[in-house]
Amino acid sequence: MKLACDSVRENLSLLLYGELSFTEEEAVQAHLQGCTECRAALDTERAWHDGLALATVEPPADLLVKCRQQLRANLPEPVPQNWLQRLWRGLDLNLNLRSLAKPAMALGLVAVGYLGARLPNLTEAPQETAAAHVRYVEADAAGNVRIVLDETKPRIVSGRTDDPQVRRWLLAAAREANDPGLRAETVALLQGGVEAVDVRRALVSALESDPNPGVRLKAIEGLRRHAGERDTRQALMRVLTADENPGIRTQAIDLLTESGPRSLDAQMVGALQQLMRREENGYVRQRCEKALRLANASAEIF
Amino acid sequence: MLNGDTRVALTGQNRLAVNMDESSLIRAAQAGDQDAFERLVRGYDQSVLKLAYSLLRSADDAQDIYQEAFLRVHKNLHQFRFDCSFHTWLYRIVTNLCLDLLRKRKVRKEESSVVDTAEGPRDRAELTGDTRASIDPQRALVSGQLRQRIDAVLGELTARERMVFELRHFEGMRLRAIGEALGTSEEAAKNCLFRVTQKMRVALGDFV
Numbered sequence: 347m348k349l350a351c352d353s354v355r356e357n358l359s360l361l362l363y364g365e366l367s368f369t370e371e372e373a374v375q376a377h378l379q380g381c382t383e384c385r386a387a388l389d390t391e392r393a394w395h396d397g398l399a400l401a402t403v404e405p406p407a408d409l410l411v412k413c414r415q416q417l418r419a420n421l422p423e424p425v426p427q428n429w430l431q432r433l434w435r436g437l438d439l440n441l442n443l444r445s446l447a448k449p450a451m452a453l454g455l456v457a458v459g460y461l462g463a464r465l466p467n468l469t470e471a472p473q474e475t476a477a478a479h480v481r482y483v484e485a486d487a488a489g490n491v492r493i494v495l496d497e498t499k500p501r502i503v504s505g506r507t508d509d510p511q512v513r514r515w516l517l518a519a520a521r522e523a524n525d526p527g528l529r530a531e532t533v534a535l536l537q538g539g540v541e542a543v544d545v546r547r548a549l550v551s552a553l554e555s556d557p558n559p560g561v562r563l564k565a566i567e568g569l570r571r572h573a574g575e576r577d578t579r580q581a582l583m584r585v586l587t588a589d590e591n592p593g594i595r596t597q598a599i600d601l602l603t604e605s606g607p608r609s610l611d612a613q614m615v616g617a618l619q620q621l622m623r624r625e626e627n628g629y630v631r632q633r634c635e636k637a638l639r640l641a642n643a644s645a646e647i648f
Numbered sequence: 649m650l651n652g653d654t655r656v657a658l659t660g661q662n663r664l665a666v667n668m669d670e671s672s673l674i675r676a677a678q679a680g681d682q683d684a685f686e687r688l689v690r691g692y693d694q695s696v697l698k699l700a701y702s703l704l705r706s707a708d709d710a711q712d713i714y715q716e717a718f719l720r721v722h723k724n725l726h727q728f729r730f731d732c733s734f735h736t737w738l739y740r741i742v743t744n745l746c747l748d749l750l751r752k753r754k755v756r757k758e759e760s761s762v763v764d765t766a767e768g769p770r771d772r773a774e775l776t777g778d779t780r781a782s783i784d785p786q787r788a789l790v791s792g793q794l795r796q797r798i799d800a801v802l803g804e805l806t807a808r809e810r811m812v813f814e815l816r817h818f819e820g821m822r823l824r825a826i827g828e829a830l831g832t833s834e835e836a837a838k839n840c841l842f843r844v845t846q847k848m849r850v851a852l853g854d855f856v
């Protein structure tokens with residue numbers, strides 16, 4: 347299919363977005379190889395794409411917090427499920443025991459029960475119960491108070507990393523933990539279990555979506571031995587152009603090209619050439635060019 | 649560390665509070681677990697707010713969209729049947745709300761041609777694009793003409809074009825996902841994006 351310059355230029359943006367169909371992209375690429383003017387037009391196209399970054403705006407810093415507070419206030423109360431919950435529904439659920447226990451104890455009328463063993467003995471020092479959250483409080487006319495606590499007690503799960511229960515927690519932590527340091531540790535531990543499909547999936551998912559580059563680096567290390575597999579390769583190719591961290595992009599190039607020229611199939615070459623079009627980091631460009639030379643493919647398309 | 653003995657300390661607080669993946673989180677929220685609902689919200693609310701703010705350029709409007717969107721999610725979550733991703737489901741709600749507001753604004757804009765600016769009332773025809781853009785002093789400092797021109801083009805787009813462009817260019821969503829969120833085909837979203845890029849090229853191509 348031979349394309350006219352006009353129709354190539356109309357499609358340059360879609361090319362940059364990677365939203366042309368396979369055949370469309372082939373045709374555009376073929377035309378670009380032989381047409382200096384359209385290559386210049388592509389540079390211009392890319393320049394105004396970059397220029398659009400000037401139009402981005404960030405919400406004011408405190409807006410998210412405001413929104414969350416407002417939402418919490420606007421949400422309907424949970425439907426009461428038992429007599430306990432019917433009482434004191436308006437009470438702030440995060441009320442700390444320490445602030446509550448004092449006046450209650452002063453009355454000398456504190457009765458605590460419910461939730462069986464999960465409740466602490468109130469003779470414990472308040473400091474130790476500070477982490478517990480009061481969920482419901484109920485008082486009767488005689489001045490008796492009943493408090494139900496939501497407690498978070500540390501629990502230890504131990505075993506080898508291939509123990510299903512340990513594995514389950516590790517996978518959850520790799521995905522869910524708020525602390526990036528903990529996620530990185532967990533991902534590092536999971537590297538040992540990379541033979542298992544769910545672990546590999548977790549590593550791929552961390553690599554593609556964890557906001558912390560340290561965690562993504564651990565994940566990409568873990569995938570090294572599986573860089574030849576289809577799913578992993580697909581993910582690595584996406585990372586090539588999607589990850590904002592040049593160190594990780596470099597790692598991805600290394601892993602994808604590690605097994606020599608035979609790993610450089612057409613799709614891979616396409617991905618590298620796409621990277622060359624977008625890459626601004628000189629070092630990454632160099633690595634990319636080197637890989638393309640290895641594949642005897644042109645890095646000079648643009 | 650290969651299959652070494654591992655101790656996973658499950659301390660309370662936020663660290664490893666629950667090991668729920670998103671679908672169990674949704675199920676728990678559907679069953680009325682407020683905590684699960686809140687965690688579900690927190691997985692998405694930052695990007696929802698960013699999208700609304702970027703499209704509407706107003707903190708108040710973005711805050712309204714945020715509230716309305718997540719209240720609707722809360723109200724209708726029991727109808728979520730896992731036949732699309734939660735992200736898609738949520739973005740259907742959010743993009744609809746934003747589109748409505750963008751459209752309302754367009755109507756308002758066409759109704760009155762005189763607008764207030766920092767320099768007093770002026771005819772809209774004199775101003776390029778979004779008036780908020782032209783009166784924001786910081787914007788004028790940092791950006792200069794390119795930014796004004798971008799805002800002008802963005803202001804001229806239809807609500808739908810504006811949405812598709814925002815999702816593709818600034819949010820990096822794939823056209824297929826955009827189509828799903830907007831309840832249209834990938835092809836329709838592509839046509840829409842194509843139109844926007846033609847307009848952008850005309851307005852900005854000689855500028856860069």
Ligand SMILES: [Zn+2]
Nearest residue numbers: 351381383384
């Ligand atoms: Zn040409």
